[in-house]
Amino acid sequence: MQLSKIGEFGLIKKIRKRRMDASPGVLAGIGDDAAVIRTGNKKILVTTDMLIEGTHFDLSYTSFYQLGYKFLAINISDIFAMGGTPQYFFIGLGIPGKYRSEYIDELYTGIAKIAGKFGIAIAGGDTCMSKKGFVLSGTLIGSADRIITRSGSKEGDGIFVTDTLGDSAMGLMLLRKRQAEGKRQKASAWARAPRPCKTLTSREALFLLNKHLMPEPRPVKNTSKITSMIDISDGLLIDLGHICDESKVGAVIYKDKIPVSKALGSAAKISGTDPLQVALRGGEDYALLFTAPQDIKTDAVQIGEIVRKGRFIIDEKGRKTRFKPEGYEHFKSSF
Amino acid sequence: MQLSKIGEFGLIKKIRKRRMDASPGVLAGIGDDAAVIRTGNKKILVTTDMLIEGTHFDLSYTSFYQLGYKFLAINISDIFAMGGTPQYFFIGLGIPGKYRSEYIDELYTGIAKIAGKFGIAIAGGDTCMSKKGFVLSGTLIGSADRIITRSGSKEGDGIFVTDTLGDSAMGLMLLRKRQAEGKRQKASAWARAPRPCKTLTSREALFLLNKHLMPEPRPVKNTSKITSMIDISDGLLIDLGHICDESKVGAVIYKDKIPVSKALGSAAKISGTDPLQVALRGGEDYALLFTAPQDIKTDAVQIGEIVRKGRFIIDEKGRKTRFKPEGYEHFKSSF
Numbered sequence: 001m002q003l004s005k006i007g008e009f010g011l012i013k014k015i016r017k018r019r020m021d022a023s024p025g026v027l028a029g030i031g032d033d034a035a036v037i038r039t040g041n042k043k044i045l046v047t048t049d050m051l052i053e054g055t056h057f058d059l060s061y062t063s064f065y066q067l068g069y070k071f072l073a074i075n076i077s078d079i080f081a082m083g084g085t086p087q088y089f090f091i092g093l094g095i096p097g098k099y100r101s102e103y104i105d106e107l108y109t110g111i112a113k114i115a116g117k118f119g120i121a122i123a124g125g126d127t128c129m130s131k132k133g134f135v136l137s138g139t140l141i142g143s144a145d146r147i148i149t150r151s152g153s154k155e156g157d158g159i160f161v162t163d164t165l166g167d168s169a170m171g172l173m174l175l176r177k178r179q180a181e182g183k184r185q186k187a188s189a190w191a192r193a194p195r196p197c198k199t200l201t202s203r204e205a206l207f208l209l210n211k212h213l214m215p216e217p218r219p220v221k222n223t224s225k226i227t228s229m230i231d232i233s234d235g236l237l238i239d240l241g242h243i244c245d246e247s248k249v250g251a252v253i254y255k256d257k258i259p260v261s262k263a264l265g266s267a268a269k270i271s272g273t274d275p276l277q278v279a280l281r282g283g284e285d286y287a288l289l290f291t292a293p294q295d296i297k298t299d300a301v302q303i304g305e306i307v308r309k310g311r312f313i314i315d316e317k318g319r320k321t322r323f324k325p326e327g328y329e330h331f332k333s334s335f
Numbered sequence: 336m337q338l339s340k341i342g343e344f345g346l347i348k349k350i351r352k353r354r355m356d357a358s359p360g361v362l363a364g365i366g367d368d369a370a371v372i373r374t375g376n377k378k379i380l381v382t383t384d385m386l387i388e389g390t391h392f393d394l395s396y397t398s399f400y401q402l403g404y405k406f407l408a409i410n411i412s413d414i415f416a417m418g419g420t421p422q423y424f425f426i427g428l429g430i431p432g433k434y435r436s437e438y439i440d441e442l443y444t445g446i447a448k449i450a451g452k453f454g455i456a457i458a459g460g461d462t463c464m465s466k467k468g469f470v471l472s473g474t475l476i477g478s479a480d481r482i483i484t485r486s487g488s489k490e491g492d493g494i495f496v497t498d499t500l501g502d503s504a505m506g507l508m509l510l511r512k513r514q515a516e517g518k519r520q521k522a523s524a525w526a527r528a529p530r531p532c533k534t535l536t537s538r539e540a541l542f543l544l545n546k547h548l549m550p551e552p553r554p555v556k557n558t559s560k561i562t563s564m565i566d567i568s569d570g571l572l573i574d575l576g577h578i579c580d581e582s583k584v585g586a587v588i589y590k591d592k593i594p595v596s597k598a599l600g601s602a603a604k605i606s607g608t609d610p611l612q613v614a615l616r617g618g619e620d621y622a623l624l625f626t627a628p629q630d631i632k633t634d635a636v637q638i639g640e641i642v643r644k645g646r647f648i649i650d651e652k653g654r655k656t657r658f659k660p661e662g663y664e665h666f667k668s669s670f
Contacts, residue, residue, distance in 0.1 A: 035459030037423050039478060042375035046459065048474055050427040054466040088372050092385040092472050124370030124381065131389040137427050137472035139383055143374060 032149050032246075033081035033231060034142070045142040047078035053133035061175045064103045066213040067136075068110025074233070075140035076118060077217040077286040081231040084144035085219075088123040089115060092137035094130030148290075152227040153247035157306040158294035162218060162287045164261040165236055166275060169282020171212030173271060174205060200270055204263035215286040220300065229290040234327050235283045241325030243291065244311060252312045252320075253304030280313075281327045367484050367581075368416035368566060369477070380477040382413035388468035396510045399438045401548045402471075403445025409568070410475035411453060412552040412621040416566040419479035420554075423458040424450060427472035429465030483625075487562040488582035492641040493629035497553060497622045499596040500571055501610060504617025506547030508606060509540060535605055539598035550621040555635065564625040569662050570618045576660030578626065579646060587647045587655075588639030615648075616662045 034047035049071075051057055057067055072089060079086040091111070095104065115122055120140070220226065228247055232239045236258070244251050258279050268275035291306055292298070313323050369382035384406075386392055392402055407424060414421040426446070430439065450457055455475070555561065563582055567574045571593070579586050593614050603610035626641055627633070648658050 035423075035425065037456075037458055037476065039374060039379050039422075039476070040377035042377055044374050044379070046423070046425060046474070046476065048425045048427050048459065048461045048472070050429050050461050050463055050470065050472055052429045052463065052465045052467060052470060055429070055464055087374075088370075088381070090370065090381060090383045090474065092383050094385050094387045094390070094470065121372075123372055124383065126383045126385050128385055128387065129390055130387045132387060132467040132470075135385065135387060135429065135467075135470050135472075137383070137385055137470075139381070139425065139474040141372065141374075141381065 033078040034084070034140075036082070036147050043144070043147060045079055045082050045084040045144060045147070046139065047075055047142075048137065048139045049075050049078070051136040051138075053135065059134070061179060062213060063110075064106035065110035065113075068107035068112075069114050069214045070110075071107075071136050071138055072111050072114045072120070072140070073215050073217050074286060075138050076114070076120070077215070077231040077233070077288075079140055079142040080217055080219040081148075081229050081288060082142075082144060083146055083148035083220075083223040083226065083229060084142040086118055086120050086140050086142040088141040089120050090123055090139040090141075091125035092135075092139075093125070093127045094132075094135035094137075095127065096131070096134060097129050099134070146223060148223055148226050148229045150228050150230050150243050150246035151248075153243055153249050153291040153306045154227055155249060155306055155308050156294070157227050157291040158296070158302045159240065159251060159253060159304040159306060160290050160292065160296075160298060160300035160302050161232070161236070161259060162220060162290075162300045163285065164259040164264065164279075165232065165285050165287060166264050166279035166282040167208050167211035167261050168215060168284040168286070169212075169235075169278050170264050170267045170271075170275075171208035171210070172284070173273075173278075174208055174267065175212065177271070200263070200266045204266050207261070207263045208267055212284065215284065217286055218288075220288055220290060220298070222298075225296050226290045226292045229288055232285040232287050232289050233283060235281045236285075236289065237280050237323055238283075238325045238327045239289055241311065243289065247291075247306075250307040250309040250311055251304055252307055252310075252314060253323075254314050256316045257301065257303045259301045259303075280323075283327050368413040369419070369475075371417070371482055371484075378479070378482060380414055380417050380419040380479060380482070381474065382410055382477075383472065383474045384410050384413070386471040386473075388470065394469070396514060397548060398445075399441035400445035400448075403442040403447075404449050404549045405445075406442075406471050406473055407446050407449045407455070407475070408550050408552050409621060410473050411449070411455070412550070412566040412568070412623075414475055414477040415552055415554040416483075416564050416623060417477075417479060418481055418483035418555075418558040418561065418564060419477040421453055421455050421475050421477040423476040424455050425458055425474040425476075426460035427470075427474075428460070428462050429467075429470035429472075430462065431466070431469060432464050434469070481558060483558055483561050483564045485563050485565050485578050485581035486583075488578055488584050488626040488641045489562055490584060490641055490643050491629070492562055492626040493631070493637045494575065494586060494588060494639040494641060495625050495627065495631075495633060495635035495637050496567070496571070496594060497555060497625075497635045498620065499594045499599065499614075500567065500620050500622060501599050501614035501617040502543050502546035502596050503550060503619040503621070504547075504570075504613050505599050505602045505606075505610075506543035506545070507619070508608075508613075509543055509602065510547065512606070535598070535601045539601050542596070542598045543602055547619065550619065552621055553623075555623055555625060555633070557633075560631050561625045561627045564623055567620040567622050567624050568618060570616045571620075571624065572615050572658055573618075573660045573662045574624055576646065578624065582626075582641075585642040585644040585646055586639060587642050587645075587649060588658075589649050591651045592636065592638045594636045594638075615658075618662050 034045040076086045230239050264275045369380040411421045565574050599610050
């Protein structure tokens, strides 16, 4: 069977069957945000991400600086999702020979910017020429006193998110809309002066673009009571589905509790989309989704609770419908 | 400046200037075979390698099984070159959508084969679709009681290699020759029945092909007296040059001490090449090159000694010429 028919999740499932983490040193592997391995008496977290031009990013609206920033940001998000602290980043680059070295300087400036914010050392990597477009592969190593997987949710736990959802997906929608209009401006010029359109202010447009091009990962401060955690990369419904799968539980979420930014509301009005659908299904939020006892003290927003089984959304009129782990395919796979 | 003009080593030099391993946890970084980082009170080794279709491998004569085997073998070789024990492998794959899942099964079978030999756990990774050909990115984590870098060589040390050199380069030459002849047989069929030609027996041909397609990394058993080590991936002269650069020393090697296999001799005769030139400049040997006091007890072959400065080859008649860190460009970058 062709892989395009199995899809990415199907492939991960197949690989998971084959992995050999029956090894005593591997405490968690494929199927969580990062792997947990034991070295000596210490547990470390390892996450790897590969970004391929044409699949994951589009240099017609992403600058090399932004690409570098986001490259490390999405890896940091995976470590935060395990309750960890990111420490060492390894960079693999496959670079087209026609690139100017300034591009790579700009990329490293973006990586260094966010590395500096979180005290991450760029510790090594591999650089080679690519005849097939630009490829980036990152490995981020971190540590955690208490590691949080996707499999610890209990019936009765609250479901929390750390930020507004759907902004990144709407930012991508704006970028693509501009592109379709044939305005092939460089992303950097873009970010400086997004064109306000009707009800969307330039400040709001900039907010949405930045959420997409340079997401800002943020850890949960006190993780001691958290039972499961994941970062929202594929969209809330899919990623909540992962928690349910791994914890063998169900979930109920409330439509009117999903945090939606004012900017997303404004942009949705213009584009004639339902902001809530974007928030539920849009990917690349890189906010954290966690479950914890409902009386936890937290800045995060509770959007529902864990139940024994089934996955439901309750709308503002109290009507309950089942949800499937679906995202907007067209929102994914490109920044 | 375009990167194709700076070249890979130039680029690594530029990146090295930018890296931020002034961080106390990074004990060695870019510029050695693997990075050394501290986690808790333990030192760990991390190496990453990226393989891109068209740059590093050619599926017209490499099977997916062989590709998987070599993918992990070259990472193991980097950990051995630091005196370490490989432990955890992370696999990033960018897979063309048209691939059949059997290809990836075969790749994993090759990876699992060599992982099993060395007790390495496949601990995680990232899988995504690629519109730009097949891309593999591996991260191998290991540990070492005593870490050996490239920078410890002292004047008077002997220079040793652990295996015959040039076999892999000659294996590649044979593969390309066949390809040029338009015999587009699958590499697997190939490895089963290499066609003997004139003085080259099929056993010899198979030996050379296997050295190229499925290199067998081997550690040095007792590393306690070794002062510097590197694995020979770019060719003896280039990699010895790296030891000289990092240790700030010179080297003298003796032509008639370079270990050359009988198979390489036979194949060189047919192709009209000088086997010694192939042994000195051919890449991808994945043998280890180390320096140690000359009285060390070892199975490795001494090929020369470390001197204060200068890099010289002495031929069978005792004539001394300077050498430059040069490899056969056309021998590299493809398997």
